[in-house]
Amino acid sequence: MPARFAITPGTLLRGRISYSQFLQGYRTGLEPVLMAAAVPARKGQHVLEIGCGAGAGLLCLLHRIPTIHGTGVEKESDTATLAQQNMAANHQQNIRILNATFPDVFLADTPQPEQYFDHCMANPPWHAPLGTASAHPRRDLARRMGADTLPTWIAGAARILRHKGSLTLALPAALADQAIFCLSKAEFGGVTLYPFWPKAGRESRIVLVQARKGVKSPARVLAGLVLHEADGAFTPTARTVLEEGAPLPGL
Numbered sequence: 001m002p003a004r005f006a007i008t009p010g011t012l013l014r015g016r017i018s019y020s021q022f023l024q025g026y027r028t029g030l031e032p033v034l035m036a037a038a039v040p041a042r043k044g045q046h047v048l049e050i051g052c053g054a055g056a057g058l059l060c061l062l063h064r065i066p067t068i069h070g071t072g073v074e075k076e077s078d079t080a081t082l083a084q085q086n087m088a089a090n091h092q093q094n095i096r097i098l099n100a101t102f103p104d105v106f107l108a109d110t111p112q113p114e115q116y117f118d119h120c121m122a123n124p125p126w127h128a129p130l131g132t133a134s135a136h137p138r139r140d141l142a143r144r145m146g147a148d149t150l151p152t153w154i155a156g157a158a159r160i161l162r163h164k165g166s167l168t169l170a171l172p173a174a175l176a177d178q179a180i181f182c183l184s185k186a187e188f189g190g191v192t193l194y195p196f197w198p199k200a201g202r203e204s205r206i207v208l209v210q211a212r213k214g215v216k217s218p219a220r221v222l223a224g225l226v227l228h229e230a231d232g233a234f235t236p237t238a239r240t241v242l243e244e245g246a247p248l249p250g251l
Contacts, residue, residue, distance in 0.1 A: 005078055014243035017059045018089045020082065030227075030242065031123045031206065032057035035170040036064065037241045037248045038121075038194065038208050043067040045118035048160070050102045050153050051075070055083035057121060058095050063245045070095040071117070073102045103156025120157040123170040124149055150175065151182045158186040161213045169209045179209045180219075190217035194251055195224035210251075222250055 006023035012033065021028055036057045041047050045068050049057050052072030062070055072095065074080040080099035087095045098105055125146075146152075157167045167188065169179055173195070180191055188211035195204035204224065225248060227238045240246040 007082070012056060012060060013063060013245045016245065017063055019054070019056060019059065019086055020089070021054050022079075022082070026053070028054065028056045031170040033060050033242055034196065034206075034248070035121050035123055035168055035208065036060035037246065038168050038210060038251055039119050040166055040251075041065050041068050041119050045069070046071070046116075047119045047121065048073065048117045048157075050120060050122035050157065051124060052083055052097065053079055053123075055086045055095070055097065057123065058083075059086060059090060059092065060245060061121075062092055062095060064247065066094075068094065072097045073100055073105060074098070075101050102153060103159060106156070106160050116162050117160055117165060118162055119166045119168070120161055121168040121170075122153055122157075124153060126172050126175070150178055151185075154179070154182040154186050154188075158188065158213055163214045165213050167211055167213070171207055171209055173204050173207050176207050176209055183209070183211045188213055189215040191219040192251070193219070193221045194248065195221075197224060197226045199228045199230060200226050208248075208251075225249065 007020050008023050009018070009020045011017060012019045032053070033056065037060070039047060039061055041061065043065070047061060047068055047070050049070070049072045052058055052074050055072060058070045058072050062068065072083055074083055074097060077099050080097050083097045087097065154167065161167065171179055176193060183191055191209065191211045194208040194210065196206045197204050225238060225241070226235050229235055234242060237249060241248060
């Protein structure tokens with residue numbers, strides 16, 4: 001890693017995972033951990049994370065289900081290198097990181113069998129494309145959504161997912177309607193919304209949107225998860241997910 005990019009060592013899941021990230025620029029939040037807790041993967045399956053960043057989502061998912069195979073696609077080269085270092089630091093042999101643009105990396109004329117995945121997950125950039133740019137280019141890339149980012153990622157996932165494979169998206173609640181529209185257009189069904197409530201009685205700001213390729217099941221809105229107590233501490237259920245790597249309840 002170039003010396004000009006300072007790295008801060010840290011952990012995920014309350015010390016269960018070694019995780020380093022850049023001192024400046026985009027910093028990992030709760031979303032990748034919550035997203036990884038939602039993916040319905042099983043032993044031996046293949047999971048792709050689109051825009052994997054420094055690898056938090058994949059590391060949390062492999063901690064919960066160590067027998068799966070993970071692939072991360074990350075456009076920014078230094079971030080992809082850091083993700084590879086994080087995999088090595090956790091002795092993860094079942095994860096590969098591709099420094100590439102999605103879905104271009106998989107758009108061969110004749111896709112190979114290993115290009116098909118059982119599950120995809122993504123925590124897309126959230127900020128509007130016309131908003132004020134960040135002073136840090138890496139942070140701007142990680143947070144600024146292009147005009148076609150969400151439809152392109154969803155359509156790309158549809159191309160490489162197996163029949164009935166799942167796509168899990170961590171999104172701001174304001175983008176849920178756009179995601180559902182794009183999922184329907186890409187022939188996903190069984191759309192499930194899983195809201196996260198900052199505190200009991202507060203409006204949800206983050207939702208998981210999950211769907212399956214080629215199914216006709218109706219949409220569902222689940223009870224979701226309250227993240228914080230009135231005093232700001234994590235609720236007991238949230239702690240089991242964020243600190244122990246447990247799956248999301250009720251999903």
